[in-house]
Amino acid sequence: MTSSSARPGPGDGRAARWAGQRERRRREFVDAALRAIAEHGPDVSTERIADAAGVARPQLYKHFDDATDLRRAIADRATGLITTALLPVWEPQGSALQMITVAVDAHTGWLATNGNLYRYLTRHAQIGGRDAISDVKTVIARQLTQVFEFYLTAFKLDARIAEVISFGVVGLVDSCTAQWIESPRGVTRTQLTELLTRWIWGMIDDSLRAGGIELDPHLPLPPPPRPPEIRR
Structure with a gap:
């Protein structure tokens, strides 16, 4: 005993x-x-x-504990890897076009390099009550919202649209790249990045012009304040 x-x-x-x-x-x-x-x-x-x-x-x-616990651990690691890869989203610099290009290139680059991991997360979307892909997209969109709020406020425009634009941009990049991974149809990743950059700038430019602002996309912009931490 x-x-x-x-x-x-x-x-x-x-x-x-x-x-x-x-x-x-x-x-x-x-x-x-x-x-x-x-x-x-x-x-x-x-x-x-x-x-x-x-x-x-x-x-x-x-x-x-079980297979779900293992999948959750894999999803948590993937979230961390994506967050690290998307540093240009957290710390944008340069002109509007440079910010968009670098961020889109980082996003498409990670998905292209980690296609099987992305598919794994998609196949096991609901992991222990969480949707890993939605979690990642939400993290990115929330950070973009802060960036858009900063610039919209600086231009004295309605910052309430920042969240809508952010989730629209993230959804566009994610859905287009996910489809491209499965069926590139001869489109290179460089071409995909260029297309997405142009479309995103079109969305932002339209929103600015609606408020009477014409912004040169090549004009350097002051960087937004760096957030103390990435909100999840």
Whole structure:
């Protein structure tokens, strides 16, 4: 029979060390899952993920509650990767056209490079009550809303339309790029970026002109204040 003195107390470091080891192993398994998804596609099996991690399938579930927990961890990692890749959205610089081009190029570039991961997130859209793709798009749109609010206010225009424009822009880029990944039909990514940039500028230019503002898209603009953190 185990005595009470042998049980881990509040100051015992064993529980903390186990928690840290478990989190490290979870990260390693998610890394393996990303490799397996990239190699085998969005319908990758748990067995393939276990193979990539170099363990037997049951070993995975010593660190994840179930398949949903694993998918949620993959979705969380993907969200972080996209957020990092889209730095130009969080910190826009230059002219209006430069800001749009760089942001669109970053978005299309990430999706083109990580097509299987994007398909995986789409196939498993509802993960533990969350929609991973919608979460990512919402993060981007919220940040764009802050950027548009800054410039609309600077031009003394109605900033209430900022959110509508932002979600429209994100939806346009995401849906067009997702379709392009599946069926490029000879359109290069550079051409796709150029098309999307032109269309987005058209939306913004129309909104500005409706308020009596004619903006040279090549004119450098003051950068908006950097947000203290990315709101999710």
